[in-house]
Amino acid sequence: MKNQASMEEVLKELEKDTLNPELIKDNKYLFHLDGKSYRVKMPSQKELADATNIHNKEYVKLLQQDNTMVEKNLIKILKEKQGIDVNAMQEEADKIEKEILFNHIECAHKKDTEKKGIEKLRQKKDELRIKRRDIVIERAGFLAPAIEVRAKDEYYKYLTSCCTEEFKAKEEGSNEGDWILVWKNYEKYCKDNTKISYVALGELTNLMINI
Amino acid sequence: MQIDDKIRQLAKSSYYQNLFSMSKKCANIQIFDNVSNFSGLQIYFLYWLSVYDMLHEELAKHEDDLLSQNVIDDNYRCDSYLVYRHKKHDHLWKQHRREEKLREIQSRHKNKKNPADGKQSFCNVDFRREE
Numbered sequence: 001m002k003n004q005a006s007m008e009e010v011l012k013e014l015e016k017d018t019l020n021p022e023l024i025k026d027n028k029y030l031f032h033l034d035g036k037s038y039r040v041k042m043p044s045q046k047e048l049a050d051a052t053n054i055h056n057k058e059y060v061k062l063l064q065q066d067n068t069m070v071e072k073n074l075i076k077i078l079k080e081k082q083g084i085d086v087n088a089m090q091e092e093a094d095k096i097e098k099e100i101l102f103n104h105i106e107c108a109h110k111k112d113t114e115k116k117g118i119e120k121l122r123q124k125k126d127e128l129r130i131k132r133r134d135i136v137i138e139r140a141g142f143l144a145p146a147i148e149v150r151a152k153d154e155y156y157k158y159l160t161s162c163c164t165e166e167f168k169a170k171e172e173g174s175n176e177g178d179w180i181l182v183w184k185n186y187e188k189y190c191k192d193n194t195k196i197s198y199v200a201l202g203e204l205t206n207l208m209i210n211i
Numbered sequence: 212m213q214i215d216d217k218i219r220q221l222a223k224s225s226y227y228q229n230l231f232s233m234s235k236k237c238a239n240i241q242i243f244d245n246v247s248n249f250s251g252l253q254i255y256f257l258y259w260l261s262v263y264d265m266l267h268e269e270l271a272k273h274e275d276d277l278l279s280q281n282v283i284d285d286n287y288r289c290d291s292y293l294v295y296r297h298k299k300h301d302h303l304w305k306q307h308r309r310e311e312k313l314r315e316i317q318s319r320h321k322n323k324k325n326p327a328d329g330k331q332s333f334c335n336v337d338f339r340r341e342e
Binding site for chain 2: 021
């Protein structure tokens with residue numbers, strides 16, 4: 001497909017270093033992609049209610065389909081048939097979290113002059129964080145086919161479709177213009193396989209709470 | 212820079228710290244353009260705004276020797292201080308230290324072999340009768 005987004009491209013766009021008060025000035029988040037300006041806005045109560053409806057519809061639809069399962073059953077099947085213990089992965093992640101906690105307490109007792117000791121601890125903490133992150137990502141990958149996760153995906157996709165706007169200048173190069181919805185409806189969003197649909201989804205989850 | 216680092220950098224900037232401390236005295240000061248339906252980022256920003264305000268106050272009062280301007284400036288050390296502050300009286304930390312001490316003693320004695328029979332001992336004094 002001509003303009004299909006790669007995961008690498010999307011992550012690069014989300015990690016671009018731009019420090020400015022635009023992040024918190026209002027409840028919208030401005031970002032730029034391929035020379036165009038976009039923004040995601042906080043959903044209204046009506047949009048949140050519609051998204052919940054979409055989520056519930058998807059949940060019930062998936063429940064009635066063959067070869068779908070809820071998270072609890074998926075965890076059981078993964079363990080019994082594939083020998084993948086998702087709960088043990090969670091326990092491992094929690095254990096690392098505890099280690100990070102002790103690392104912080106040890107660091108807190110270091111004086112400003114103990115630079116080497118602080119750097120050693122910082123390095124150890126970074127290693128632990130990466131180790132934990134990898135476990136969490138791997139676990140999430142195993143649980144992605146679960147009905148709950150797929151229904152939640154639809155929830156955020158719907159909100160992205162109705163909260164992403166593009167700036168259309170009145171004249172080329174002009175600062176005057178209007179913010180117009182990128183997708184006319186949810187169906188148009190679902191059919192769009194370009195970078196903007198993925199980047200906007202990431203920015204919306206950031207804006208809403210996902211920190 | 213991650214998005215949470217960006218938010219923290221904004222929250223600890225003197226501009227927003229001054230604005231925040233003034234807003235406590237003067238109700239008319241508004242930090243955001245919107246007054247309702249705050250985004251997750253804005254709520255996160257408000258959280259760090261009040262945390263840095265509290266830390267600066269504690270630093271000014273010299274409440275804890277472990278808190279310094281360098282600690283506030285460094286996100287990792289600042290997180291560490293906040294964990295320590297929260298756990299100050301937590302027995303979990305004391306227990307961890309006890310276990311660590313025990314492990315240290317055990318490993319010290321593991322390496323120390325008894326010259327009499329070659330077996331390891333946890334005790335420095337040998338009470339066995341000489342033959």
